[in-house]
Amino acid sequence: MDLGVIDLSRLQFALTALYHFLFVPLTLGLSMMLVIMESVYVMTNRPIWRVITRFWGRIFAINFVLGVATGLTMEFEFGTNWSYFSHYVGDIFGAPLAIEGLMAFFLEATFVGIMFFGWGRLSKLGHLLVTAMVALGTNLSALWILIANGWMQNPVGAKFNPETMRMEVTDFGAVLFNPIAQAKFVHTVSAGYVCAAVVVLGISAFWLLTDRYKGVARRSMTVAAAFGLAASLSVVVLGDESGYALTDNQKMKLAAIEAAWHTAPAPAGLTLFGVPDVAARETRYEVQIPWVLGLIATRSLDGTVTGMSELVLKAQERITSGVVAYDAVERLKTDPANVVQRARFEAHKRDLGYALLLKRHVADPRTASPALIATTAWDVVPNVPLMFWSFRIMAAIGVLMIALFGAAFVLTSLRLHTQTRWFLKLAVIAIPLPWVAIELGWMLAEIGRQPWAIEGVLPTFLAASSLTRGVLWTTIIGFTAIYGTLAVIEVRLILATIRKGPFEHDEDAYPVPDAGPAGRGAARPVAADPIPA
Amino acid sequence: MFDYETLRILWWGLMGVLLIAFALTDGFDLGVATLLPFVARTDSERRMVINSVGPTWEGNQVWFILGGGAIFAAWPFVYAVSFSGFYLAMFLVLAALILRPVGFKYRSKRPDPRWRSGWDWALFVGGVVPALVFGVAVGNVLSGAPFRLDSDLRAFFDGSFLGLFTPFTLICGLLSVAMLVLHGSAWLAIKVEHGPVHDRATRFGTLAAILSLVLFAAGWAFVAWTDIGFRIVGAIDPAGPSNPLRTTSEIAAGAWLANYALHPWMMIAPLLGFGGAVVALIGIRRRIESAAFAGSSASAVGIIATVGLSMFPYILPSSIDAHSSLTVWNASSSEKTLGIMLFVTVVFLPIVLAYTAWAFKLMWGRVTAHEVATNPDFY
Helix, strand or coil: CCHHHHHHHHHHHHHHHHHHHHHHHHHHHHHHHHHHHHHHHHHHCCHHHHHHHHHHHHHHHHHHHHHHHHHHHHHHHHHHHCHHHHHHHHHHHHHHHHHHHHHHHHHHHHHHHHHHHCCCCCCHHHHHHHHHHHHHHHHHHHHHHHHHHHHHHCCCCEEEECCCCEEEECCHHHHHCCHHHHHHHHHHHHHHHHHHHHHHHHHHHHHHHCCCCHHHHHHHHHHHHHHHHHHHHHHHHCCHHHHCCCCHHHHHHHHHHCCCCCCCCCCCCEEEEEEEECCCCEEEEEEEECCHHHHHHHCCCCCCCCCHHHHHHHHHHHHHHHHHHHHHHHHHHHCCCCHHHHHHHHHHHHHHHHHHHHHHCCCCHHHCCHHHHHHHHHHHCCCHHHHHHHHHHHHHHHHHHHHHHHHHHHHHHCCCCCCCHHHHHHHHHCCCHHHHHHHHHHHHHHHHCCCEEECCCEEHHHHCCCCCHHHHHHHHHHHHHHHHHHHHHHHHHHHHHHHHCCCCHHHHCCCCCCCCHHHCHHHCCCCCCCCCC | CCCHHHHHHHHHHHHHHHHHHHHHHHHHHHHHHHHHHHHCCCHHHHHHHHHHHCCCHHHHHHHHHHHHHHHHHHCHHHHHHHHHHCHHHHHHHHHHHHHHHHHHHHHHHCCCHHHHHHHHHHHHHHHHHHHHHHHHHHHHHHHCECEEECCCCCEEECCCCHHHCCHHHHHHHHHHHHHHHHHHHHHHHHHECCCHHHHHHHHHHHHHHHHHHHHHHHHHHHHHHCCCCEEEECCCCCCCCCCHHHCEEEECCCHHHHHHHHCHHHHHHHHHHHHHHHHHHHHHHHCCHHHHHHHHHHHHHHHHHHHHHHHCCEEECECCCCCCCEECCCCCCCHHHHHHHHHHHHHHHHHHHHHHHHHHHHCCCCECHHHHHHCCCCC
16 A cells, blocks of 8 residues: 555545634534523523623634534545545444434534524524524534544444454444543533633633723623633543553553653653653653652552553564454455354454554565564554653643633632733633644544554554545645635634624614514514613 | 344435435525526625525535435445545535535625625535536446455545546536526525516526426436446345445446336336426426425435436446445445434434424525615624
8 A cells, every 4th residue: 555645644634634623622612601691691681691692603603614614524534535444444433423413413503503593583592592402512513523533542342244344333332431432522522611711711801901892801701711610620630531541552642641661660650741762762851750640540559551662562462463363354255154264263353453553564464574573563652752742732731721710710700800911911812722732632632543543453554545646635735725715714704703892783783673574573682782881 | 123134225215315305405505506696696686595595504414414424324335435436526525515604604794795706606616516516426326436346345446537527427417406406496486585586596497497307308318228227146135244245246238227117116206306397397487486396306306216216226336346336235334233323313313304394494484685684693
């Protein structure tokens, strides 16, 4: 296979997924915040909360469409660019994607139209319910896509079927309740909430700094402070660490994040800083806090955190075992009824994926020498410096977010948030930070899983479609041009919307009594007349 | 509950239901977008057209996304082979569809006429390109795609992007455009107040109905008289493992019409395709708008069902390899996955249909120039 094609396929998937994920977190969080704001409107019946809901709804809308547009690419990209992946695991992986469409996309897409167009056609409570359905839909969609991604990290409830040359489901319940998927869901959704809270906090702070729309800004900030504090605590505390002891690859991820080249005596220390040296397989200038990693990762004083060298040795054994399974599968292709080969396959099938790692270096894994197996075993180590630094930046931003929202919560409780200028400036500066952390988190999950597309089952370099470099460059350039243009337009529209402020001229267009036949005048809410700041 | 063979047939039917639901709902959105620059000239007129689908198009589009997801879950071979095989065509569809949500939402954000006209043409592209490419793709499915599977069941392709366009596949592509433009103009006739937009939509609808009839007949003639068609050689095991290499196929001229001789009831589908377009034509000319929409819907159902029934049990035949064609019996998910997904569908599809119907009912009524001018929530 052409490794150039693999790299380009990965590049395109990374670009389109990371780009898609610029919009998704804000959608996840802002939809929830809209429910909170509109609930306050319904309960208090004060028109300013309607203005607040509708303004953040406009920001939500501009962002939402790009999430939808770029999500289209994602739904089909497994088929277009990862054709062998789609065949190999479609029996399991396709199901959460289909259920996502049926259960989540319909909900959010149908109700989002009503949310924007239905203000004049629904009662206040009715509209709130519609907004809640949108939030439910977006969050359910995150659940199902993370069940799919969690399965790539920890492929439970499935086995390889030599007759169909693919993985097939054995226990759908195990796929649904995959502990890695559950942890990922909580972590990712909370990160989205933080992102939205930072945006609402930052834009409100900007208005307060420039002395505009104070009534809207003050109230929005209160919602953001409480929501953001809960979410930022949830991201870190209920974070991703819980699954790191589960599989060999998850252990490898943890070892790479810590640049732990060897198993340290228990309880292991947490590396705060260091410079991982990949060639020498050691970390220079290490600064460690004793015991902490062992405590966090194993929840005990005597559990060990396995180092990369030890994990590589284990991979070497699994490759050797996997070659037996590979040989049996090849023989079963021509002789499906062979009982002896079937038994050999069953005994070694859990290591089949490891034999496939050899295909990067040799066409037939059965011809690999022990020396080749030993060097191939090192393929299971992901990019250590990237993992090491991505994690540290992400974690630092996580801690910063807790500090920011802690301060916001205290200041809003003391009613000091409108005049504490250093805080308002910080809140504006912080706006890009959640995106940095979120994109790095996504990279940690995906790059940390390398060389696997499906952990222990299918290496990434075997998963791509049989395309040519030419067509891949065509689509990479095409997507980059379209996405780049749309990004510029989107940012400009959001900035223009912020500049215009929450009171659009159309805010007063409502009370026109003869609003036309479709108006159903009675259902129309009262005007959002000028509101004191 | 059901055996493997029954599950496969049910999922083949469900795939058809999803494609038909997509054509019936998002189909008119695509048709309306295609018509946008031609039936509406002033900004007010164009906003009437856009807002006729504004509140509901997004939900409609999910039929397309769900179609992708459901094919992935139930027919992983079809998902893997078709989307990578038609790679650049798929990119073209996605690039065009990406313009749609953005076009609907961003157009109204600035009053600048050049900005708005730019998005109008983006919406036009987002309507006509997918409509055309879907049809061309169906044409290629009917005539077989140039792919083969190796012993690991990895797919390889010999085709090129330009190779997708042959006289037959172009007829299919144009039929798809005509069918969806007919459906779109029937929608506009229901949804837009009487006036210039309504009149123009009626004229385009008449043309589209006639073209639908002509192109559907031309497609039928191609299938009957050229060497398009495949048949299975040797034994079939409808409950066997999903491994295409165990099936042998051969090209057989006229084979796509063999099912109609075996099962005459299947003629309902092509008759619906023709009859629906005739009813739509009469409805449009006589200004019976509900009949026009019912006719265009029936025609779309008939045309899509005709493709599926003609090819059964084939889903995606290979034009270059006798052992790679994908059929209902060799390309599905495992029995377990089909069963689980059927259960999920039976539970959730009725709920989806219920709130979709509620959403359409809530937004019912003709879009008027007055409302476009006064409602701040309109695009």
